[in-house]
Amino acid sequence: KNEVEQSPQNLTAQEGEFITINCSYSVGISALHWLQQHPGGGIVSLFMLSSGKKKHGRLIATINIQEKHSSLHITASHPRDSAVYICAVKDNQFYFGTGTSLTVIP
Amino acid sequence: EAGVAQSPRYKIIEKRQSVAFWCNPISGHATLYWYQQILGQGPKLLIQFQNNGVVDDSQLPKDRFSAERLKGVDSTLKIQPAKLEDSAVYLCASSLELGQSYGYTFGSGTRLTVV
Numbered sequence: 001k002n003e004v005e006q007s008p009q010n011l012t013a014q015e016g017e018f019i020t021i022n023c024s025y026s027v028g029i030s031a032l033h034w035l036q037q038h039p040g041g042g043i044v045s046l047f048m049l050s051s052g053k054k055k056h057g058r059l060i061a062t063i064n065i066q067e068k069h070s071s072l073h074i075t076a077s078h079p080r081d082s083a084v085y086i087c088a089v090k091d092n093q094f095y096f097g098t099g100t101s102l103t104v105i106p
Numbered sequence: 107e108a109g110v111a112q113s114p115r116y117k118i119i120e121k122r123q124s125v126a127f128w129c130n131p132i133s134g135h136a137t138l139y140w141y142q143q144i145l146g147q148g149p150k151l152l153i154q155f156q157n158n159g160v161v162d163d164s165q166l167p168k169d170r171f172s173a174e175r176l177k178g179v180d181s182t183l184k185i186q187p188a189k190l191e192d193s194a195v196y197l198c199a200s201s202l203e204l205g206q207s208y209g210y211t212f213g214s215g216t217r218l219t220v221v
Contacts, residue, residue: 096148
């Protein structure tokens with residue numbers, strides 16, 4: 001049983017497309033994180049959310065606490081957005097999704 | 107602010123050998139985590155420290171893995187003896203407090219290949 005489920009697992013998009021990655025979780029949480037992992041690189045924390053919506057540049061993250069669901073949106077996608085995006089939720093420990101591998105084609 | 111430092115970046119060993127990884131968290135971060143990330147999977151928590159005490163090591167294979175955080179700062183993770191299935195990236199992360207919604211920071215990881 002996975003406490004955190006992400007969809008889709010893999011996603012290929014054309015440059016400029018609007019992208020949505022979804023995350024559903026089953027545990028009670030104090031915060032939800034969206035992380036970005038480039039091939040061979042470390043993990044970068046994009047957002048930490050406990051309610052509502054956050055925006056940073058072309059990235060938007062939303063969370064619905066009642067439905068235990070979060071989405072990460074990328075507007076005007078670019079090849080440099082190609083990475084694995086991981087959803088993680090936290091109560092006393094972190095639970096991670098398996099990630100969504102995004103490839104943006106020029 | 108300096109990030110979470112890990113070393114080495116890469117390590118290749120033969121099965122049954124021993125290996126150790128080192129992590130230096132962000133200054134002042136009380137909570138330190140070690141994760142194992144096998145290719146194609148999300149990270150799996152191995153052990154969580156609060157200062158120099160262990161909070162959760164339920165997923166640590168204690169017959170071969172050990173970790174310590176002396177003085178509540180740096181931490182080392184050891185595998186002895188290594189198996190082929192231990193090939194993975196070992197990530198260290200730190201955060202200010204346990205059970206709080208503070209952000210946390212990952213190191214760049216140590217990629218271990220066991221041959």
